[in-house]
Amino acid sequence: MFMSDTVSLYLHIPFCRHRCAYCDFNTYTGLGDLQHAYAEALAGEIAQVGQAGRQEAGAPLHARTVFFGGGTPSLMTPADLGLILQNVREQFDLASTAEITMEANPGTVDGPYLEAVRALGVNRLSFGMQSAVEAELALLERSHDYATVQEAVALSRAAGFDNVSLDLIYGLPGQTLDSWRESLNAALALAPDHLSLYCLTIEPGTPMQRWLLEGRIAAPDPDLASEQYDLACARLAAEGWEHYEISNWARPGRACRHNLTYWRNEPYLGLGAGAHGYAGSTRYENVKQPRTYLRRLGEGNGAPYPLSGAAAAAHRVSDEEAMSDTMITQLRLLVEGLDVDAFARRFERGVREVYGETIEQLEGWGLLQERDGRLLLTERGWFLSNQVFYRFL
Numbered sequence: 001m002f003m004s005d006t007v008s009l010y011l012h013i014p015f016c017r018h019r020c021a022y023c024d025f026n027t028y029t030g031l032g033d034l035q036h037a038y039a040e041a042l043a044g045e046i047a048q049v050g051q052a053g054r055q056e057a058g059a060p061l062h063a064r065t066v067f068f069g070g071g072t073p074s075l076m077t078p079a080d081l082g083l084i085l086q087n088v089r090e091q092f093d094l095a096s097t098a099e100i101t102m103e104a105n106p107g108t109v110d111g112p113y114l115e116a117v118r119a120l121g122v123n124r125l126s127f128g129m130q131s132a133v134e135a136e137l138a139l140l141e142r143s144h145d146y147a148t149v150q151e152a153v154a155l156s157r158a159a160g161f162d163n164v165s166l167d168l169i170y171g172l173p174g175q176t177l178d179s180w181r182e183s184l185n186a187a188l189a190l191a192p193d194h195l196s197l198y199c200l201t202i203e204p205g206t207p208m209q210r211w212l213l214e215g216r217i218a219a220p221d222p223d224l225a226s227e228q229y230d231l232a233c234a235r236l237a238a239e240g241w242e243h244y245e246i247s248n249w250a251r252p253g254r255a256c257r258h259n260l261t262y263w264r265n266e267p268y269l270g271l272g273a274g275a276h277g278y279a280g281s282t283r284y285e286n287v288k289q290p291r292t293y294l295r296r297l298g299e300g301n302g303a304p305y306p307l308s309g310a311a312a313a314a315h316r317v318s319d320e321e322a323m324s325d326t327m328i329t330q331l332r333l334l335v336e337g338l339d340v341d342a343f344a345r346r347f348e349r350g351v352r353e354v355y356g357e358t359i360e361q362l363e364g365w366g367l368l369q370e371r372d373g374r375l376l377l378t379e380r381g382w383f384l385s386n387q388v389f390y391r392f393l
C-alpha cells in the first residue's frame with residue numbers, strides 16, 4: 001500500500017445561517033444547536049483517524065496544512081474551533097509554521113472573534129466576497145455587501161492576519177464586463193494576498209437553476225465569461241500577481257499550500273460530514289447529514305486507515321485512476337504543470353506511453369505544451385481546461 005507519512009487535513013463545517021441561491025455544498029441551515037456536539041464528534045474523528053495513521057506509519061503523521069471549509073466555519077465558536085485544533089495537535093505532528101486556513105463569511109466576524117481565532121493558530125482567512133455589485137450579491141442571495149467585506153478585511157489585518165484571500169464569481173446572469181471590472185477593482189482595493197475567481201456553474205436542484213428553468217434569469221453567456229476571465233488574467237498579470245492555478249492568483253509566496261495538495265494529487269484526509277479524502281491509495285467520502293455523522297461516530301470505528309466510523313463509501317485507487325487524477329489535477333497548475341519524470345517514477349510508465357495520442361492531439365490544437373520536462377496548459381487552454389481534462393478521464 002502507498003502510505004505517505006504526510007497529509008493535509010480538510011475539516012468540513014456544514015452550517016450556514018442562510019442558503020445562497022447558487023449553493024450545492026453540503027451545508028445546512030437551522031442546525032445551530034448541533035454545533036458543539038459536531039465539534040466534539042469531529043474531534044473524535046480526528047482521534048480515530050490520527051491513531052490509525054500513527055499505527056500504520058509507526059509515528060504520528062505529519063500534517064502539512066489544515067483547512068476549515070464549509071459551510072461557514074466562522075459560525076463556530078473559538079472554543080469549538082480550539083477543541084478541534086487541540087485534537088489535531090494531539091494526534092498529528094503539526095508544524096508551528098503549518099498553514100491553517102479558515103473560510104469565513106464577511107458578515108459573521110468581528111474584531112474579538114478574529115483575534116481569538118488568530119490566537120488559536122489560524123493564520124490564513126478566505127472570505128467569500130463574490131461581488132461588489134449590490135444587484136449581483138442580491139441575485140446570489142449573499143447576506144453581505146461590499147462595505148461588510150471591507151470591514152472584515154480591515155479587522156483581519158488588525159487581528160494579525162497577513163494572509164487573506166478573497167473569492168469572486170464571474171459568469172453571473174446579468175453581469176457585464178464593466179460590472180465584473182468593478183468587482184475586481186473593489187477586491188484589489190482591499191489588497192488581498194490571494195484571489196480565487198470562479199466561473200458560476202448553475203447546479204441542479206438550486207434555486208438558481210429553478211429561476212433559469214422558469215425564465216426568470218437569463219442563462220450565463222459563455223463568451224462573456226471567457227472575456228471576463230481574460231480581463232482578470234490581463235489585469236492581474238499587469239499588477240504582478242502569480243497566476244498559479246486556473247482559477248487562483250497569489251502574491252509571491254502566498255499560493256494556497258492546502259489546495260496545492262489537491263492539485264499535486266497528494267494525500268489528504270477529509271474529516272467531517274460529507275468530507276472527501278484520498279490517502280493510503282483509498283478515496284472515500286463521509287456521510288453527509290450532520291445527525292447521521294454524529295450517530296456514526298458515536299458507534300465507534302472498526303474501519304482501517306484512512307477511514308473513520310463516518311465513512312459512507314470508499315474504493316482502492318487503481319493505477320489507471322491515479323494516473324488520470326494526476327493528469328487532471330497537475331495540469332491545473334499553470335506554472336508548475338505536470339513533471340514528466342516524476343510521473344514516470346511514480347507509475348513506472350512514461351506519460352506519453354500512456355497518453356501519447358491524446359497529448360499529441362491537444363498539442364496540435366494548441367491547448368497543451370511540453371516545456372523543460374513539464375506538461376503545461378497553453379494560455380489558450382486555460383479557459384478551455386475542461387475540454388482538455390475530460391480527454392484524460
Ligand code: SF4
Pocket residue numbers: 015016018019020023024025027070071072105128
Ligand atoms: S455561505 Fe457558502 S456554503 Fe453557505 S450557503 Fe452560501 S455559498 Fe453555500
